[in-house]
Amino acid sequence: MEEIINKVAQSGLETIDLEDYYPQGETVIFDMKDYLFMGLILKEKDFRASMKELDWEQFRGKSVGIICSADAVIPLWAYMLVMTELEPIATFAAFGDADFIHKTRYLQNLAKIDVTSFTDKRVVIKGCGDKRVGEIAYAEITRLLRPVVKSIMYGEPCSTVPVYKKKA
Numbered sequence: 001m002e003e004i005i006n007k008v009a010q011s012g013l014e015t016i017d018l019e020d021y022y023p024q025g026e027t028v029i030f031d032m033k034d035y036l037f038m039g040l041i042l043k044e045k046d047f048r049a050s051m052k053e054l055d056w057e058q059f060r061g062k063s064v065g066i067i068c069s070a071d072a073v074i075p076l077w078a079y080m081l082v083m084t085e086l087e088p089i090a091t092f093a094a095f096g097d098a099d100f101i102h103k104t105r106y107l108q109n110l111a112k113i114d115v116t117s118f119t120d121k122r123v124v125i126k127g128c129g130d131k132r133v134g135e136i137a138y139a140e141i142t143r144l145l146r147p148v149v150k151s152i153m154y155g156e157p158c159s160t161v162p163v164y165k166k167k168a
Helices: 044-053 076-086 098-111 135-145
Strands: 013-016 027-031 063-067 092-095 122-126 151-156 159-165
Touching (some): 063 076, 098 135, 122 135
Parallel strands (some): 013 122, 063 092, 122 151
Antiparallel strands (some): 151 159
16 A cells, blocks of 8 residues: 655645734724714813723723714824823724724734744745635735745645745
8 A cells, every 4th residue: 555645744835824813802993082072072171081080991901993983173182192091901002993903913913923934935825714814914924924935825735826936
């Protein structure tokens, strides 16, 4: 009987599954509109009082996007004031909607990869999975890896699409 040889295992390919870097946890929105007089005007004294009375614990361990859904002029210090309360409580907070927060956290997670461990390696970026990884992650992993790897492929080790190959 002939021995079955796993050619994929012998190929020396390194696989990166971008789902491993997918942002975890809940993302919520802090809408400045909810703290404006008539939903349009920021009255400093009232706004500051609202910020002091707010139960900030509701944001503990969450990613928070700060927005203003009303067409109102918000002084920049007001966003800063909100951030001073969120920073010690939230896992992450920034100005932007939920999509922006998700993408920013994804980029942060990818930035933690030690790309030097892929120096001169042939890398496959896994292409299928359960989560919608999105273009931003594929573009960023390519940007991070290109300077160090021998090649980048997309797909599965048994069926890849070549993306980049270092010239000799």
